[in-house]
Amino acid sequence: MSDISAVKALVFDVFGTVVDWRTSLINDFTKWGEANGKKADWTALVDGWRAVYAASMDVVRKNPQDDYVILDVLHRRSLEKLVAELGITGLNDADLRHLTMGWHRLHPWPDSVAGLTRLKTKYVISPLSNGNVALLTNMAKFAGLPWDLILSAELFEHYKPDAETYLGAARLLGLPPEQVMMVAAHNHDLRAAQKLGLKTAFVARPTEYGPLQKYDFEARGDWDIVAKDFGGIAHRMGC
Secondary structure (H helix, E strand, C coil): CCCCCCCCEEEEECECEECHHHHHHHHHHHHHHHHHHCCCHHHHHHHHHCCHHHHHHHHHHCCCCCCCCCHHHHHHHHHHHHHHHCCCCCCHHHHHHHHHHHHCCCEEECCHHHHHHHHHHHCCEEEEEEHHHHHHHHHHHCCCCCCCCEEEEHHHCCCCCHHHHHHHHHHHHCHHHHHEEEEEECCCHHHHHHHHCCCEECCCCCCCCCCHHHCCCCCCCCCCCCEECCCHHHHHCCC
16 A cells, blocks of 8 residues: 555646536536527537647647747637637627636536545645636636645646646645645546656546546556545545
């Protein structure tokens, strides 16, 4: 069994791990569309949007000579392209902004808030997300996420899985990597963190992508904790 006794802080992937982005966005846009007379295949838009998420960040990650671009801006750029590709018409600038800000209004998984609240009694807890600071702050307010602070890729001007994000989080927390635990529903995120010395915890979110889910149904690495939900992580961490 892995020694996790020295851990002092837990940092969390957010999209898919803490919040159910897909259901949240589809429901949000459907309700908004009905109230405002906007018709579109919102499920196709949401799934298409997330499908280009990694590629949009890779453009920034692979061109370090260019200025860093926050996720809100990348989301807006991707949205404009998708709206055109899907033939969605009748959206003005305010509409596009409302849709982009949907990522600030995501609902947590049922176990997230209770599990985080338990962990907060003993450890420092924070997101470590590719979301920008404003996005993560607004989301925390909306969803009732009890973070102690906000750690964002924006602070390091590097998107995960760049080493600068994980090591930067440990540095700002004033801790060596081995005293920080990365929590995620994505094996690749944990793999990147583990290589840099962070402890790791996996929680499966098998409905994150709905019927489009193709991976991360189970742990695929030698992680320090594998749990079915945040309550299980809190139990393993003695909370």
